[in-house]
Amino acid sequence: MKQGQNIASAHRLNQRLVLRTILMRRGIARQNLAQITGLTPATITNITARLITGKWIAEEGQISHPGAVGRRSIGLGIASGTHYVAAVHLQRRVVSVGLAELDGSLVATAVDDLEAEPDPRRTVDQVQRLLAAIIDQVQPPHLLGVGVGASGIVDYDTATIQIAPSYGWANVALGEWLAEAMKVPVVLDNNARGMALAEHLLGSHRDARWLVFLYVGRGMAAGIWADGRIYRGIHGFAGEVGHTTVVPEGDLCWCKNRGCLEIYLSEDTLRRNCGASEQTSVTEVFRNASTAVRRELVHQMATALINVNHNHNPEVIVLGGWVDKVWPMLRDPVMEEVAKRTAYWPRPLRVVSSSFGENIGLIGAAAIGLGQLVYGVGKDDGEPLPSW
Numbered sequence: 001m002k003q004g005q006n007i008a009s010a011h012r013l014n015q016r017l018v019l020r021t022i023l024m025r026r027g028i029a030r031q032n033l034a035q036i037t038g039l040t041p042a043t044i045t046n047i048t049a050r051l052i053t054g055k056w057i058a059e060e061g062q063i064s065h066p067g068a069v070g071r072r073s074i075g076l077g078i079a080s081g082t083h084y085v086a087a088v089h090l091q092r093r094v095v096s097v098g099l100a101e102l103d104g105s106l107v108a109t110a111v112d113d114l115e116a117e118p119d120p121r122r123t124v125d126q127v128q129r130l131l132a133a134i135i136d137q138v139q140p141p142h143l144l145g146v147g148v149g150a151s152g153i154v155d156y157d158t159a160t161i162q163i164a165p166s167y168g169w170a171n172v173a174l175g176e177w178l179a180e181a182m183k184v185p186v187v188l189d190n191n192a193r194g195m196a197l198a199e200h201l202l203g204s205h206r207d208a209r210w211l212v213f214l215y216v217g218r219g220m221a222a223g224i225w226a227d228g229r230i231y232r233g234i235h236g237f238a239g240e241v242g243h244t245t246v247v248p249e250g251d252l253c254w255c256k257n258r259g260c261l262e263i264y265l266s267e268d269t270l271r272r273n274c275g276a277s278e279q280t281s282v283t284e285v286f287r288n289a290s291t292a293v294r295r296e297l298v299h300q301m302a303t304a305l306i307n308v309n310h311n312h313n314p315e316v317i318v319l320g321g322w323v324d325k326v327w328p329m330l331r332d333p334v335m336e337e338v339a340k341r342t343a344y345w346p347r348p349l350r351v352v353s354s355s356f357g358e359n360i361g362l363i364g365a366a367a368i369g370l371g372q373l374v375y376g377v378g379k380d381d382g383e384p385l386p387s388w
């Protein structure tokens, strides 16, 4: 990480900090921005004027100050209708795309089937066609770039998918190819990391310093927001909670380890154990599952939560995937087991549903793009904000 700051990069960092603070504290007044960021009132006046001119932020009416009669100031919020990022969520057999505003709200979406082991170049063409259709529909004045959330091991710095069993890919330079096709910057990350970033940056957990997003779908992964940054590990494997061993000498996993958590908790296992077809909704499958199947899922889900808690000590664990869809039915038995098995620990675990429900994958992809291109929570020395 470069630590020195010359004037241009310090200015850029300050702009991103002000923009991010306005995102996190919608309706904030300039004097409060100065207090929170530590920048001088004159610097705040200068930066906010430029951000308003560039249509990144907008004034949002007057705020009155409780206890200070007659004192009023103008609140600031993130602007809409000018700057957009495109979002691409790649899952097994499905690709979804969307266009998102600076606050992550989706203005258009499209979805298409993906082949079982798709050709990477053809997938780029497919994504380009899907994006072209929604861009044509919305006509965004400024498209800042594309955020892509994909499963598997992703090299964030080179925007390369290193290994993705969901698509049968290895060493696919997806970011570079899509950037060439779209003529805008592309930011690529593991989808669970995008989901964690979305919850922190755009969702209900803006004040959480340590947050884990636990995705339990076809596969299983955790995105970790650790005190100001996404935690990746040295080779980008951090958060592969699905491949932690829960049954020593258990079944062989595709990853060559035995007894991986994902084997016992994935949606595929649930469907297989219930003899359910792909046409039946996962909620329906779970509702009709036998007592034995449910008991095993409750036990493994409790194990997953306890292991995440003991590894990361997060303020909150946010759920996504099939487990989130059935959480109202799973919550009580799972949390009862968690409480018994964590009775020694001083604080109870806080486990909640995703802020974005079914849209979490796409909004996570948008957060990957917005994080690096706009709000400065991706690469340490992120690219400059686009022209004002």
Ligand SMILES: [Zn+2]
Binding pocket: 242, 243, 244, 253, 254, 255, 256, 257, 260, 262
């Ligand atoms: Zn495994």
